[in-house]
Amino acid sequence: MGSSIRFRLFVTCALLVAAIVLVARLAPGAGSPVRIGFEIVLIFAGAFGLTWVLSSAIEWHIQQLSSFAEGVLRTSRPDAPLPAGGEQISLLHNSFRRMAERIRELVDRLSLESSRRDVILKSMVEGVLAVDHQMRVLFCNQALSNVLGFDLPVPENTPLVGLIRDPQMLSLLSGVIASGEPVRVRLQFASGEAPVFEAHAAPLEMPPHRGAVVLLHDITGLERLERVRRDFVANVSHELRTPLTAIRGYAETLLAGALEDADNNRRFVEIIEAHAIRLNNIASDLLTLSDLESGRKEAGPGPVSVVDAIDTAVLTVGPEATMRGVKLIRGSVPDAQVSGHAIRLEQVLVNLLDNAVKFNKDGGEARVEASIDPEGRVVITVSDTGSGIPSADLPRIFERFYRVDRARSREVGGTGLGLSIVKHVVERMEGTIKVESRLGKGSTFIISLPQRANALAA
Secondary structure, eight states: OOHHHHHHHHHHHHHHHHHHHHHHHTSTTOOOHHHHHHHHHHHHHHHHHHHHHHHHHHHHHHHHHHHHHHHHTOTTSOOOOOOOOOHHHHHHHHHHHHHHHHHHHHHHHHHHHHHHHHHHHHHOSSEEEEEOTTSBEEEEOHHHHHHHTOOSOOOTTOBGGGTOOOHHHHHHHHHHHHHOOOEEEEEOSSSTTOOOEEEEEEEEEETTEEEEEEEEEEOHHHHHHHHHHHHHHHHHHHHHHHHHHHHHHHHHHHHTTGGGOTTTHHHHHHHHHHHHHHHHHHHHHHHHHHHHHTTOOOSOOEEEEHHHHHHHHHHHHHHHHHHHTOEEEEOOOOSOEEEEOHHHHHHHHHHHHHHHHHTSOTTOEEEEEEEEOTTSOEEEEEEEOSSOOOTTTGGGTTSTTOOSSHHHHHHHTOOSOHHHHHHHHHHHTTOEEEEEEETTTEEEEEEEEOBOHHHHHO
16 A cells, blocks of 8 residues: 555544544643643554544455455456445446446357457468568468468567568568558469469558558469469460461452362362361360360260270271271270260270371271279270470370470360360369370370279178
8 A cells, every 4th residue: 555645644644633622621620741641652653543544444455355356367366355345435336347247248249259250260271471560570360371381380579581581572572561551462382383472461460560461362263263274275276276267368369260270179079078067076075175164064974885985996996096006905894884874984995096107107006995993993004106295295285275386286186185185074073094105105095994893892
């Protein structure tokens, strides 16, 4: 308890005792020196006694109220009991209790909101970073640390420069802190195939200063899809323009008088027919690919015999192989069944065998065979002895219109969509496809499909 309160209590008590003594002195016979001295001692003794009693009582009440107030924010322990008292003390106690309940309610609500915010921010797939006006870290989540490559947890008030060296990010945050205006930019922290992010930075008001918060949204997939879309439009335009130009050119030549040219008119018409067939093949493959990518459900999958599908594909591609001088070999094939649509699996095998024949060398071989792996899956391999595929092109060969040798592909009549169709069909059958290739040695396409459940049970 403060000394000023004790001093005031002492003065008050002294005056009170002095007043009592003064009243007593007014009585007859109250004037001897001994009595006066006794009265002075009595005044000081009474003042000290009353001061100690009153100050102790007040201090005790204050300590009880202080313990109660400190216990309000300690949710792990109950409130300290308040002492009983008179009517005025009871009113004060009731006010403290109502205040404590309100404070605890607000604290619990703030704690809950804070916990929710932390859980949400930490579980977000977008990177979140908050800094103060001195570019010191206030918060960052796991997604951001994964992007920028530093370990969590980051101690609060860690200088951002010590964690991030990218000048774009530093410039973005410092600019938002200085201007107080939100900014949206595209960031790529490295060149080449590094992820691309859309960064949303906004000011973070922290009176009397201003910080900044930035959210990084990974748009690498969107960028890739946009690139594929642009490439697709360009490739379709190019693929259609070539046969259309040829058809138009030869048609104009015929109309200009070549119809009467008995030596060339038939050849011109045959060229027009060949390019028309090519256009029809492109349109047919585009429709097939569109149907596969649309996600529309086909009729329920049924049992498909691997033997029948391979035999049908071999018969279909056989004449082409004979014409090109390529030996078509059917290896061992187990009597297994997969789940899907027979026409789709046959389409996959025809496309792969057709490529193995067309992109082979004179006197080369194209082989198709199947087996059952240790996990019980059907593995179909289609291999050739052609020129092979460069390693740089392997990751992209299943893209639409992607060709390793564009000139050769157009020469043999390929549309550039066959392998893309193959990949979609295999994935719809819950299978996988991969390719192994060596330049000058040939290529091998490996399809892995789950066996049909009924066949396994049998």
